[in-house]
Amino acid sequence: GENVEQHPSTLSVQEGDSAVIKCTYSDSASNYFPWYKQELGKRPQLIIDIRSNVGEKKDQRIAVTLNKTAKHFSLHITETQPEDSAVYFCAASIKTGNQFYFGTGTSLTVIP
């Protein structure tokens, strides 16, 4: 099956700085890459996604990039705010069977 690796496991940034979280995947058949934000005690929530035919996608302060050749994708958060503090998960999905495989998460702390 698919193997998704995520780095770093923890990340601390000053408010206003940028944060970058990186993921790699193993299965070239993966074609959809969502990112989730999970606040303490809550469910993971989809914040942005990217499809395999797109190299970059941006939504306000959040952007994702995808390098299919290298099999890696990244989440970029600019102008970080304290409310961005949470655990972020990347995932990869293979169309066949619609299975989703998750990274192990990155705990982001934004220091005011």
Add this chain to the structure above:
Amino acid sequence: DAGITQSPRHKVTETGTPVTLRCHQTENHRYMYWYRQDPGHGLRLIHYSYGVKDTDKGEVSDGYSVSRSKTEDFLLTLESATSSQTSVYFCAISAGTGAFGIYFGEGSWLTVV
């Protein structure tokens, strides 16, 4: 939020007892999933379903079984609970193949003592 309801939300049970967690959706989505979440492991797929009575194993299926007799309900059963199954269990749903997001329920906190 997607119409996903999990029950029970919290449960404490004894080792060796059977436990069933229920997931109910109102979105009429084809795909349903059960994940467990543990520190350091992220979200790991237990079982998933791609239609009524159509299910398959995920990466950590040992000790778990599932059933889906109706589109809206997906049940996860621990036949004989063990302490290693203490975890947070999330049900999730998805509309289709490939480029559609997966949406999670609120989670069920299970403690096996």
